Amino acid sequence: MTAEPTGHDRLDYLSFVDFAVERTRQRLPAVDPGAMRLVLTLHRLTSALVYDLESAVHRPRGLSWPGFRVLFVLWLVGPLESKRVAELSGMSRAAVSALVNTLQRAGLVERGQAERDRRVVLLRLTPEGEDTISNDYLAHNERERSWAAALSPAERDTLVALLEKLMAGSAAAEAKRRF
Numbered sequence: 001m002t003a004e005p006t007g008h009d010r011l012d013y014l015s016f017v018d019f020a021v022e023r024t025r026q027r028l029p030a031v032d033p034g035a036m037r038l039v040l041t042l043h044r045l046t047s048a049l050v051y052d053l054e055s056a057v058h059r060p061r062g063l064s065w066p067g068f069r070v071l072f073v074l075w076l077v078g079p080l081e082s083k084r085v086a087e088l089s090g091m092s093r094a095a096v097s098a099l100v101n102t103l104q105r106a107g108l109v110e111r112g113q114a115e116r117d118r119r120v121v122l123l124r125l126t127p128e129g130e131d132t133i134s135n136d137y138l139a140h141n142e143r144e145r146s147w148a149a150a151l152s153p154a155e156r157d158t159l160v161a162l163l164e165k166l167m168a169g170s171a172a173a174e175a176k177r178r179f
Contacts, residue, residue: 013048017041049147057139062106063132066091066099068140071108071125071133079112079124108132 011019021037054065063071069089074080077088086096100123103109108129114120125133148156166172 014044017044053140053143057143061136063136067103068136070096070099070103071129074123074125075133079122081120082123085123
């Protein structure tokens with residue numbers, strides 16, 4: 001059985017949003033198409049952005065997106081307990097634990113005891129980890145600039161303010177409790 005040409009072959013990952021909103025409105029008239037468009041667009045844009053950063057910047061340098069996130073947190077905050085790294089990177093404790101094993105084997109992260117309580121294990125960057133994240137972030141920021149170039153400085157400020165407003169909303173607060 002061959003499919004009839006329907007024009008769907010012209011859809012791509014980002015243009016699918018318009019199609020999805022319209023088709024969903026036809027099938028479920030009670031949906032809020034504005035909310036659907038907002039969330040679907042944010043999700044798809046975020047996924048495309050993460051994919052671009054990982055494939056263009058991090059993978060060629062030997063890091064995964066999650067690996068970059070862990071190194072970035074440790075680079076900025078300094079030695080931390082694994083559970084705090086998980087919280088600040090938006091990852092599960094189990095994911096961070098498995099990832100730290102990989103980063104440790106690569107010589108980028110080390111585990112050590114906290115001075116105040118020897119039972120507490122702290123994660124810290126090695127000198128090689130410091131060099132890796134410093135160099136990686138410079139390339140990362142170049143891609144950030146490429147993405148941000150589509151907006152004027154005023155549009156960037158407006159978008160950031162709107163996103164921060166979403167993050168301060170009740171749905172975001174509810175989601176944060178599950179982290």
